[in-house]
Amino acid sequence: MIKPLGDRVIIELVEQEEKTASGIVLPDSAKEKPQEGKVVAVGTGRVLDNGERVALEVSEGNRIIFSKFAGTEVKYEGTEYLILRENDILAIVE
Amino acid sequence: MIKPLGDRVIIELVEQEEKTASGIVLPDSAKEKPQEGKVVAVGTGRVLDNGERVALEVSEGNRIIFSKFAGTEVKYEGTEYLILRENDILAIVE
Amino acid sequence: MIKPLGDRVIIELVEQEEKTASGIVLPDSAKEKPQEGKVVAVGTGRVLDNGERVALEVSEGNRIIFSKFAGTEVKYEGTEYLILRENDILAIVE
Amino acid sequence: MIKPLGDRVIIELVEQEEKTASGIVLPDSAKEKPQEGKVVAVGTGRVLDNGERVALEVSEGNRIIFSKFAGTEVKYEGTEYLILRENDILAIVE
Amino acid sequence: MIKPLGDRVIIELVEQEEKTASGIVLPDSAKEKPQEGKVVAVGTGRVLDNGERVALEVSEGNRIIFSKFAGTEVKYEGTEYLILRENDILAIVE
Amino acid sequence: MIKPLGDRVIIELVEQEEKTASGIVLPDSAKEKPQEGKVVAVGTGRVLDNGERVALEVSEGNRIIFSKFAGTEVKYEGTEYLILRENDILAIVE
Amino acid sequence: MIKPLGDRVIIELVEQEEKTASGIVLPDSAKEKPQEGKVVAVGTGRVLDNGERVALEVSEGNRIIFSKFAGTEVKYEGTEYLILRENDILAIVE
Secondary structure (H helix, E strand, C coil): CEEECCCEEEEEECCHHHHHHHCEECCCCCCCCEEEEEEEEECCCEECCCCCEECCCCCCCCEEEEECCCCEEEEECCEEEEEEEHHHEEEEEC | CEEECCCEEEEEECCHHHHHHHCEECCCCCCCCEEEEEEEEECCCEECCCCCEECCCCCCCCEEEEECCCCEEEEECCEEEEEEEHHHEEEEEC | CEEECCCEEEEEECCHHHHHHHCEECCCCCCCCEEEEEEEEECCCEECCCCCEECCCCCCCCEEEEECCCCEEEEECCEEEEEEEHHHEEEEEC | CEEECCCEEEEEECCHHHHHHHCEECCCCCCCCEEEEEEEEECCCEECCCCCEECCCCCCCCEEEEECCCCEEEEECCEEEEEEEHHHEEEEEC | CEEECCCEEEEEECCHHHHHHHCEECCCCCCCCEEEEEEEEECCCEECCCCCEECCCCCCCCEEEEECCCCEEEEECCEEEEEEEHHHEEEEEC | CEEECCCEEEEEECCHHHHHHHCEECCCCCCCCEEEEEEEEECCCEECCCCCEECCCCCCCCEEEEECCCCEEEEECCEEEEEEEHHHEEEEEC | CEEECCCEEEEEECCHHHHHHHCEECCCCCCCCEEEEEEEEECCCEECCCCCEECCCCCCCCEEEEECCCCEEEEECCEEEEEEEHHHEEEEEC
């Protein structure tokens, strides 16, 4: 298992062909385009200046939309993942 | 449904032809021009350094003016939305 | 009505010809030149890290001097306004 | 009257010929050169993260030295003033 | 022994041939690629604004993934190490 | 007298020929070179976010080493001074 | 004596030929290379936003590894020293 640190999240990419199913279609424009993924692991959250740790808003299994150029790719036991900071996640698709 | 994270807001763009109705007309000048939208979902707000979460000032249904180049476009079940941070919202039109 | 968010303020520009009346004349120099305006609406103020909201120092009706290149123009019901952050306001003319 | 906002200060420039009188002579060098002025109005001070407002160290009537390229010029009832942030004031000349 | 300061961590690099064993294979793409290592020493953590020191999330013996271009190399008693800040560590491989 | 504001300090430069006496000789290298001075006045210190003012570590009469390119020159009653922020002072020579 | 201010530290460089003795050998690579030194004096530490001063982690006599391009050189009574911020110190060699 890969356990992300702090406010990081590990996601599996949701491929283009699955997008129709979830209802998200990314428009064709000059603006920054987001991408869709599924959360497979979340960190323990970032630490505030008062010493408190803030739990993440996303949790395992959530389908999310994130900024396209964010994150670091890793391949683990044959599957490709992306490690993101929660701040790069725009929304949860429910 | 798409649920924005933190201090993010999801809006539907208000098209140019509707602008006359709402009374907002964007002037023709060299300054940055704002755009009008309608809030369809709001995040839970950002977390302060004391651990408190600040609720957003805008809420579902508000007509807002926002910075033109802000946000990320998404298309969900056939409708185009924009995901913004509350800080990119200038004012509420009442 | 347009209600500005956070520490934003909506002003009406005070035109050049009115400046003689109010006593403010902007000098001819290489330095950044301020402009004069009248406050028509103020936001609820910014939120501090302790969760407290700081009320703005300016209020409706104040004549103010602000940084020339600040703000975003909007036209609402035939009148042009400028949406500024309070930090771009230099002084109140009394 | 012009009332500066926050940690801003309004000063009258002290002209070159007066400098001999006050004892300040600005040297001829490649370093940034300060300028002398007299405080005519002070703001209420900036707000700290704990909500407290910090009174300015300078007060009306102080002769001050400030960074040459700081501030915004205004002319009010025939006199030229400069609006500075307190942080651009280097020292008080007593 | 080398004792890292603050939120720093000392790691031994895990070589490419060991990667198959641990299951991590780094994909071939244009994105930033992480690297794998084993923690050999951790600092006492960074100090928060309230004076509290935050213990690190990683501990001696952890296998970690970190940003490829992070850190400073040192050779000590014949072994090469890398000194990283905890923030450059993306995840723990368990 | 010149009274520096905040965390500022006014110093008299210690000339090159005096350096032998105090024992400080600045080496000939490509690194940034510090300079020596004598503190003639100190500010009241900077204000922390909790409203507390932090007294300066240096005091009148201290011989100090400071970053060469720091500060603003002033000439007052025939003597040249330099106004520095305490942060530009590296050490006290005792 | 030279007393560093705040979170600064004064060190003596440990020359290349001594490095074999201490066991640290710096590898030949494109990455940033650290250097070794011995702490001869430490400051009183930096002040946190709550007014507390944080004592340094290093103390007189510690052998340390620091970022190569950090610090300011001074020569005092015939010996060359380097004044660093504690943040430029990577680790203590024990």
